[in-house]
Amino acid sequence: MRAGPMHPGPQLPNVQVTDVNILQNIVEHLPRTVIGAPRVSNSLSFDYNASWAGPGRYSLVFNNRFSSTTENISLSYAAAGKSFAYIEVLPTGTWISITHDLSTNQRVNGQFTLTGGSPNEIGFNVTAQTCTHTIGFNFRLVNNGTAIGNTTVRLQGDGISYWQHTFLVAQGQPLPVSGSLIVADCIAHNYAVEVTALEKA
Numbered sequence: 001m002r003a004g005p006m007h008p009g010p011q012l013p014n015v016q017v018t019d020v021n022i023l024q025n026i027v028e029h030l031p032r033t034v035i036g037a038p039r040v041s042n043s044l045s046f047d048y049n050a051s052w053a054g055p056g057r058y059s060l061v062f063n064n065r066f067s068s069t070t071e072n073i074s075l076s077y078a079a080a081g082k083s084f085a086y087i088e089v090l091p092t093g094t095w096i097s098i099t100h101d102l103s104t105n106q107r108v109n110g111q112f113t114l115t116g117g118s119p120n121e122i123g124f125n126v127t128a129q130t131c132t133h134t135i136g137f138n139f140r141l142v143n144n145g146t147a148i149g150n151t152t153v154r155l156q157g158d159g160i161s162y163w164q165h166t167f168l169v170a171q172g173q174p175l176p177v178s179g180s181l182i183v184a185d186c187i188a189h190n191y192a193v194e195v196t197a198l199e200k201a
Helices: none
Strands: 015-028 033-041 044-050 054-061 069-077 082-090 094-104 107-115 120-142 150-158 160-169 174-184 191-200
Touching: 015 082, 015 150, 015 191, 033 044, 033 107, 044 120, 054 069, 094 150, 107 120, 120 150, 120 160, 120 191, 150 174, 160 191
Parallel strands: none
Antiparallel strands: 015 120, 033 120, 044 107, 054 094, 054 120, 069 082, 069 107, 120 174, 150 160, 150 191
């Protein structure tokens, strides 16, 4: 009995990411005042959108430099969509700063009232510390399959996709890839490169 002809299996690509190297450099700029209310009496409402100055660290700064007695600050505000309420006790000659990280289009807004001071006044401002956050990356794509592959690769950090590209990867010929981009925040992330889609070319 003669054996029938041999039929090869399907021709498929198999692309892997290797030799990944990711460097991030965060340069913090000097804080600058984006809301300035040098002398507030009794109460104040405030509202600031981070897209105006850029993503970064935003601080609410209170300074009891006018009152000769302790100032009580009843503060209610929201930052990056979360609500907060505090009563701060600020002796004369002291200051406090409350800081939040804000991304593009996130806001810090709210109001405060003052009691107990003599006079009942305080210095207040909102400062923004923005950054230049640069990512440099390089890696290789290796196709150990039996067909050329259209391969989509992305760079992601902490669940957010920052970069994506599709490459044609031949069999057995490592494809080197390198690049850089600027991320709009002041926070270090755990970055990774992964294949998100693969199909035969």
